[in-house]
Amino acid sequence: MTQNLATDSAARAAPDDGSNRFATLTFERDVAAPVAVLWQAWTAPAARAIWAAPSPTVTVEFLEADTRVGGREVSLCKVEGQPDIRCECGWLALQPELCSVNYEAISSEGATQSVALVTADISGTHERSRLVVTVQLSSLAQDMEAGYRQGFGAGLDNLAGAAERTMVLQRVIQAPRSIVWGAWMNPETLPQWWGPEGFSCRTKRIDLRAGGEWVFDMIGPDGTVYPNHHRYGEVRPEEGFGYALLWGENGPKHADAWASFEDQDGATKVTLGMVFSTAAEFQEAKGFGAVELGLQTLGKLERFVASR
Incomplete structure (x- = not known):
């Protein structure tokens, strides 16, 4: 403490x-x-x-x-x-x-x-x-x-x-910031790469603007469904945004998060941060491998951008 x-x-x-x-x-x-x-x-x-x-x-x-x-x-x-x-x-x-x-x-x-x-x-x-x-x-x-x-x-x-109780994930992606931002803040492309290896997304509603939301299910490799709800706060084009993570549609909040995008010699440094609502939730997330799973998600983003 x-x-x-x-x-x-x-x-x-x-x-x-x-x-x-x-x-x-x-x-x-x-x-x-x-x-x-x-x-x-x-x-x-x-x-x-x-x-x-x-x-x-x-x-x-x-x-x-x-x-x-x-x-x-x-x-x-x-x-x-x-x-x-x-x-x-x-x-x-x-x-x-x-x-x-x-x-x-x-x-x-x-x-x-x-x-x-x-x-x-x-x-x-x-x-x-x-x-x-x-x-x-x-x-x-x-x-x-x-x-x-x-x-x-x-x-x-x-x-x-x-x-x-904060978790920070970073990755340098070999693509211009405009391209990385576009892959993330596009309602058609975000569900294509979001999530760890073997996971897919099933979208109910998606509006990636300030005040918007993304209600979706993440589906694990074994078919387990994980309901998610992201609520977006301020969005600063090609620079960053903040959002709240809820357990399912309109469920309890378990973290406040943000993503930022920085130019780095033609590449883009992506930072994904999450402040968990309680220390217990933070420890639980670390325990089930949230850091490794989050880095897998950023790796999928890099592969998606490279394939475009």
Whole structure:
């Protein structure tokens, strides 16, 4: 489980009058997940939407989410009976699996409350990782240090918990991104290759747009039928999309997932990530070979693209 390596700390750079306008906050977390998984949980918009709310009484609505240098993330933090809090995040630097830098501006009812520079450093191994987040905070309308310490700390606890039940699969496919995207987001071609070796798909409904869904059965080599329902969230053409995985049509959700597509010297790096709803479901999926089966699915995608 998550372990705080050091108490979340604050080193103030305030005037002698006792003002807390400026503060440097440091948060450290030790996470029982590989570095590659923690990086995806920290940066992937679908994953960030899962852990962003600091408590169950807070709802976070994402209005924009573009995790790339120069990209922006805008969200509304909502608490019943209180004005919405707007958070704008802009990505300034991204070094995969190593470091990210972003600015963050918090406002309410049109008034800026604070601005901050957020630096995240990631290190570790294929089994465990360490996250160190430094927040250089400037409070404007009011002293925001206590709120940042509590809210950011709780969010990072959520992040660590989500990372520990996240599965990430990656494959470099020797085809242009437009071709790979087209094979995935085409209702005629997706059912032709989706699923592990020996599995086939029987589609009931398919609409691969934002707000759309795919209701289908996966049929195993022995004829066993596995009902599935994918509900699609944001879709960014040739870049990525997020979706929820349900146990059968309108059944309980067992994971939030995303797929991203990156150019890599004429090839396409595909990342498929899944945050399981519970740690038990994550362990169960690992136990029946979900990683190997998922990699088989991406292998079928590569063969399908090569055959076109």
